[in-house]
Amino acid sequence: xxxxxxxxxxTNVTSQEDIDDDLLPGACPESVLNPTDxxxxxxxxxxxxxxxxxxxxxxxxxxxxxxxxxxxxxSKDMKxxxxxxxxxxxxxxxxxxxxxxxxxxxNGDGVxxxxxxxxxxxxxxxxxxHVFILSSAGKPIYSRxxxxxxxxxxxxxxxxxxxxxxxxxxxxxxxxxxxDCKAVFLVKGPLIxxxxxxxxxxxxxxxxxxxxxxxxxxxxxTLTQLNRIFEQRRNYDLRRLLAGAERLIxxxxxxxxxxxxxxxxxxxxxxxxxxxxxxxTNAIISTCNKIRDLxxxxxxxxNQLITLVRMKKYTLHPSDIHLLFNxxxxxxxxxxxxxWTPICLPKFDATGFLHGHVSYISEDxxxxxxxxxxxxxxxxxxxxxxxxxxxxxxxxxxxxxxxxALNRSKDLPTTxxxxxxxxxxxxxxxxxxxxxxxxxxxxxxxxxxxxxxxMMHREGGDITVKKIEKLSDIDYxxxxxxxxxxxxxxxxxxxxxxxxxxxxxxxxxxxxxFELYVTFDPLVEKxxxxxxxxxxxxxxxxxxxxxxIMNAPTF
Amino acid sequence: xxxxxxxxxxxxxxxxxxxxxxxxxxxxxxxxxxDDDKSDQEVGVMPHSEPPSPTETWEQQNKQEDKYDVFGKVxxxxxxxxGKTCMLVRFRDGTFLSGNYISTVGIDFRxxxxxxxxxxxxxxxxxxxxQERFRSVTHAYYRDAHALLLLYDVTNKxxxxxxxxxxxxxxxxxxxDVVIMLxxxxxxxxxxxxxxxxxxxxxxxxxxxxxMETSAKTGLNxxxxxxxxxxxxxxxxxxxxxARLAVRAQPSQEQRSSCPPCS
Numbered sequence: 001x002x003x004x005x006x007x008x009x010x011t012n013v014t015s016q017e018d019i020d021d022d023l024l025p026g027a028c029p030e031s032v033l034n035p036t037d038x039x040x041x042x043x044x045x046x047x048x049x050x051x052x053x054x055x056x057x058x059x060x061x062x063x064x065x066x067x068x069x070x071x072x073x074x075s076k077d078m079k080x081x082x083x084x085x086x087x088x089x090x091x092x093x094x095x096x097x098x099x100x101x102x103x104x105x106x107n108g109d110g111v112x113x114x115x116x117x118x119x120x121x122x123x124x125x126x127x128x129x130h131v132f133i134l135s136s137a138g139k140p141i142y143s144r145x146x147x148x149x150x151x152x153x154x155x156x157x158x159x160x161x162x163x164x165x166x167x168x169x170x171x172x173x174x175x176x177x178x179x180d181c182k183a184v185f186l187v188k189g190p191l192i193x194x195x196x197x198x199x200x201x202x203x204x205x206x207x208x209x210x211x212x213x214x215x216x217x218x219x220x221x222t223l224t225q226l227n228r229i230f231e232q233r234r235n236y237d238l239r240r241l242l243a244g245a246e247r248l249i250x251x252x253x254x255x256x257x258x259x260x261x262x263x264x265x266x267x268x269x270x271x272x273x274x275x276x277x278x279x280x281t282n283a284i285i286s287t288c289n290k291i292r293d294l295x296x297x298x299x300x301x302x303n304q305l306i307t308l309v310r311m312k313k314y315t316l317h318p319s320d321i322h323l324l325f326n327x328x329x330x331x332x333x334x335x336x337x338x339x340w341t342p343i344c345l346p347k348f349d350a351t352g353f354l355h356g357h358v359s360y361i362s363e364d365x366x367x368x369x370x371x372x373x374x375x376x377x378x379x380x381x382x383x384x385x386x387x388x389x390x391x392x393x394x395x396x397x398x399x400x401x402x403x404x405a406l407n408r409s410k411d412l413p414t415t416x417x418x419x420x421x422x423x424x425x426x427x428x429x430x431x432x433x434x435x436x437x438x439x440x441x442x443x444x445x446x447x448x449x450x451x452x453x454x455m456m457h458r459e460g461g462d463i464t465v466k467k468i469e470k471l472s473d474i475d476y477x478x479x480x481x482x483x484x485x486x487x488x489x490x491x492x493x494x495x496x497x498x499x500x501x502x503x504x505x506x507x508x509x510x511x512x513x514f515e516l517y518v519t520f521d522p523l524v525e526k527x528x529x530x531x532x533x534x535x536x537x538x539x540x541x542x543x544x545x546x547x548x549i550m551n552a553p554t555f
Numbered sequence: 556x557x558x559x560x561x562x563x564x565x566x567x568x569x570x571x572x573x574x575x576x577x578x579x580x581x582x583x584x585x586x587x588x589x590d591d592d593k594s595d596q597e598v599g600v601m602p603h604s605e606p607p608s609p610t611e612t613w614e615q616q617n618k619q620e621d622k623y624d625v626f627g628k629v630x631x632x633x634x635x636x637x638g639k640t641c642m643l644v645r646f647r648d649g650t651f652l653s654g655n656y657i658s659t660v661g662i663d664f665r666x667x668x669x670x671x672x673x674x675x676x677x678x679x680x681x682x683x684x685x686q687e688r689f690r691s692v693t694h695a696y697y698r699d700a701h702a703l704l705l706l707y708d709v710t711n712k713x714x715x716x717x718x719x720x721x722x723x724x725x726x727x728x729x730x731x732d733v734v735i736m737l738x739x740x741x742x743x744x745x746x747x748x749x750x751x752x753x754x755x756x757x758x759x760x761x762x763x764x765x766x767m768e769t770s771a772k773t774g775l776n777x778x779x780x781x782x783x784x785x786x787x788x789x790x791x792x793x794x795x796x797x798a799r800l801a802v803r804a805q806p807s808q809e810q811r812s813s814c815p816p817c818s
Contacts, residue, residue: 241688243635244658300654332657337682342662342692346749358660376695383664 016180024513025540026433026440030286030552033267033437034315034347042423064350067374068309071292120148127159129197131213131253134158135230136190142213142249144470148239161185162192175203186210190230198233202485209256212319215346218321220245223350252323252328258474259303263484264432264515266439267318269302271414274545276401281307283392287385289555293375294382295354297555300325301406302338303368305549312554328368334358338386340379343372357382361390365399366406373420390401414547417442421539423532427504428476429518431540433548440540440547443473480517483508486514498526505529560661591814623668623677627788628699629781632721633706634714637683638740641771642706643682646781651772659684661692669785676785690724697728701791702736702784707755709739710747715754722762735764738780742768 059374120126123146132151133142137481138159140148148155162185165173176183181266184206186193192211201209218226221241221530256262272280283296284307295314299306303325308316312408327343342353357371357379369389371382410413418426430441486494487510505527518536520529544550562580602818631639640659641652647667663682668675681700683693697703698789705721707714718737725735742748752768769776 241686243686243688244660244684245688247658327660331660333659333663335655335664336644338667339659339661339663340692341684342689356661376692379664380661 024433024435025431025537026438026544026548026550027435027513028548028550028552031436032310032315032549033321034550035435035437039487051211062312062351063208064352065375067293067295067314071374074542076260106191109366118146119361120153121146123147128199129195129201129253129257131210132158132194132196133213133217133249133250133314134194135234135236135238136162136187136192136194138237139237140234141191141242142246144250144253158185158192158194162187184210186214188214189227190234190502191226191242200481201259202481204488205485206483208262209253212252212256212262212322213249213321216249216323216326217242217245218346218350220248220329222344222352223346224352230461237378238534239531248326252326255303255322255326255329258477260430260441260473260477260480261303261318261422261439262478264430264439265318265322265439266432268304268441269549270306270402270405270548271412271440272306272401272405273544273548276308276398280393280398280402281309283396283398285553285555286370288391291373291378291381291385291555293373294371294555295374295379296370296372298324298370298372299361299367300328300370301365301402303329304366307549307553308388309342309553309555313551314348316345318346319349326494328358328370331358334368343374357386359383359386361393361402362399365403367399367402377417398420398548405468406509417539421463421536423535425521425524425528426532426536427519427521428473429516430477430480431517432515434512436516436548436550438548441473441477443476479504479506479519480508484519498529500524507533509533589803623675625674625676625785625789625792626679626680627676627701627785627792628681629704629784630681630683630693630696630700631703631704631706632683632693632725633685634708634711634717637685637706637708637711637714638771639685640682640705640737642704642769642777643680645771645774645777647680649774651774653772658686658748661689662696667781668783671782671785671789674789676788678781678785678788690817694724694728699727699728700729700733701788702734703729704736704738704780706738706740707750708741708790709750709752709755710741712743712749715739715750718758722764732791734784734791735762736780736784737762737764737766738776739766739768740771742769742775743773 008074047512100139124130127145129144131142131144132148132155134140134155136159139157140151140155142148143151159175162173165171172187173185175185175194181196181198182203183194183196184203186207188211191214193213195206195210196240196504197206217238221229225395229238229241259268260266261268280299284299288294288297288309295311296316297309298316298321299308307409308321324343331339333339338359341356341358343356344350344353348354353376354372354374355376355378356373357369359368359369361367369386371385373382404412405414410416413420418428426442428442430439432439483497483499483506486497487508493510494508497506499506500523502522504522505522505524507516507518511515516530516533516537520532540547570670631643633639635658636656639662640657643665644650645654647665659682661684665682666677667680670676681696683689683696701756703725704745705718705725707718709715722735725733737755737759739750739752742752755768756766765787767776767780767783772779
C-alpha cells in the first residue's frame, strides 16, 4: 500500500513513503459509490476505434430489468420498461404538429451570408468555451451560446469534418488545436459533440465534459430511445424531445467548470456529525426497508450528498450522482411540489428509466430526497414514505443539523477547515479518497457563490481579465487542472508534483488510497510542505466521520 | 406538514376495490379500525410494496387537517408553456409566477380544498409537464383522473391546434366519464391573441366539453374553472347512484367479506 513515487516527472520529485498504511483518511471497506475511475474510461473513449466505440454503446444488459426480475415481477415489468420508453409511436401523430412554439423554423432566418455574419456576432465571439451538439446527420441540437438554428451552417461543417476523417482515413477526428484554442470532438452513438475551448482544460478533461453532456441527454431520453429515434429517422430534430432540457445541459456545463467533483470523479458530502447522518440513514432505512422495488434513496443538499441508501448489490457511479445533483438544482419546480418523474442514470442502466419521487424534505430545509424505484406507479407509497421520513427527521432534530452544515455555521470545524487545522501556509486543499470516490475541499463553493457564478455566466461567459483579489475555490480548482491532468495522464502518469513560483506553491500527490492537491504560499520549502501535508492528513483522518460517508447502508 | 393525499386517494379508489382481504397486520390495529378503508386500500394501491409500518403512519392520518365531503383528482394538460403551472399557482396561492419560466418535470402533486354549494371538495391536482418526452409518464395517470383541465394559450395557435390531438389522447387513455374542461389561457394578452374566443367555443361545442377563457396573470376565471370542475365532481359523486358516495358504508361490507361470520 505504501506509495512509491519513483516515476520521474518534469517537475520536482520526492519520495514520500512515510505515510503509514492505516492512515488513509476517508477509506472504508465498503462504499456507497462505485469508485471506478472515470479517467481510464475517457482515455479509452479517446483511443478506441469506431467499431469498438459503437459496440460499447449497443451491447448493454439492463440493470433495471435485472432488479425487476429479482423482485419477481419480470413479466409484468418488462412490459413496463418497454412502454416507458415508448414515447414515440402513438405520440408521433401529436408531436408532428406539437413541436413547441419556441422552436423557430429554420428557413425563416434568412440566407447563408447572414449566418456567416452571425458567427461573428457578439453572442458567439470571445467565449471561453463553446459546446455544440448535433446529430450525425448534421442537424443542430444544442449550442451553449447563440441560437442553434442559426448555426446550421457551422454544424454542417463540423459534420463534414468528422465524416471526412471517418470515411476517408478510417480514423477518428479527436481534436484540432490552434494557437489559443482547442476543438475537441466526440462521436457517441447518433450524436456528435464538440467543445471549442480557450481554457486551460486538457483534451481528456474536455472529452469528459462532452461525455457528461451526452449522458445528460441519455438521462432525459435513455440510450435505447435515442438510438431508436435515429435508426428510424436519421434526420430527426432531437430538440423536440429535449425541449426544456437545454437548461440541464447549460447548468451542467457551468457546474463542471467550477466543481472539482467533476475533475476528480468524486462526490462531495455534506459534512455532518456522525450521529446525525446515522439518524438520517436509519430514518430512511426503517421507513423504506419494506418497499421492495425501491432501488436508491438519496438525500442531497446543495450539490452535496447527505446519505445514500441502496438496494443490496447495486451502487451508484459518481457521474450518475452528479447528474442527479444537476437535475435537482436545475429544476425549480421541485421546490414547490412533490414530483414524480422518470430519470435514466446512464452508468447504472442506460437502457431504461428509473422513476423518481423528488421532494424537498421541508419548507425550511434545502435537503432534497430522491426515492428511485423501478416501479412506474409507486408514487403513493413513496409519497407516504417521504412524509414519514420527514417527520422522523424533524423529531430527531436532523433538519437543524443539515441547516447548520448548509449555512456553514461558525461552530463547525468543517466550516473553515484551514483555520481549524491551523497551518497558515496552506491556502487551499482538495482531497479525494479513491476507494469511496468522495471528496473534500477546504472551501466548498457556497450556494450563493454558485448563484453569482451562474448569473455572471448568463450575462456572458466572456473571457475577461479578472483582477485577482481573493481567490475562490473555483480559481484554485482551475489551477489544479493542469496537475490533475499530469497525474491522470495515460502514458506517463506523475505520482507526485511539487511546483513553486512567485504566485504560489502547488503540491499534487496521488497514492493508492487518495489524491491530494494543496496550494501553499509562494516559495515555501519542500520540508515545510511535507510537514504541513502530514498534519493535514491527520486532520482529515480525525474528521473523516464527519466529512465522509463511512459506511454503505442498504435497505 | 403531513399531507394526507395518499390516503385520500385511497378513500376515493375504495369504491372500486371491493371485498379485498384486510392485511393481517391491520386487523388488530385500533387506529386502523377507525377508518377501515384506509388500511384496506393500502393493499390496493401498493400491489408491489409492503405497506409501511402501521404504527408510524396511522397517527398522522388521524390528524384531521382538512375534512371534506368529496374527493377528486384533477389533471392539468396541454402543450408546454401554455401556463398550466401558473394557473395552478394562481389557484392555490393566489399569486402569479412572472419572470422565469419554470418548466415542470414529470408530474407535480398539490392539494386544495374548495367549497362549492356548501360541499367541501378536496382536489388533488396533478400538474403535468407539457413536453413530449413526458407523455408516457402522464399517460399512466390519465386513467386515475376524475377531471381534466385542458389548456391552450390564446397567443399560440399551435397549442390550440394541438387540442384535438390532446382530446384524442384523452379518449384513448382516460376514463370514459371523466370531466373535461377546455381553457384558453392568457386571455389578458390583447393584441398578441392568435385564437379568437369563438374558435375555442366552437371546438368545445364540437367535443361537448365545457369552455372558459382564463388568465393566470389577472386571475380571471381561474377560481371559476376549478369551481366548475368541483361542481361536476360533486354531481358525479352524488346520490343518483347511492353506492358511489357510500364511502362510509363500504367497510361493513368488507368486514363481512374479509372475516367470515364469527361468534
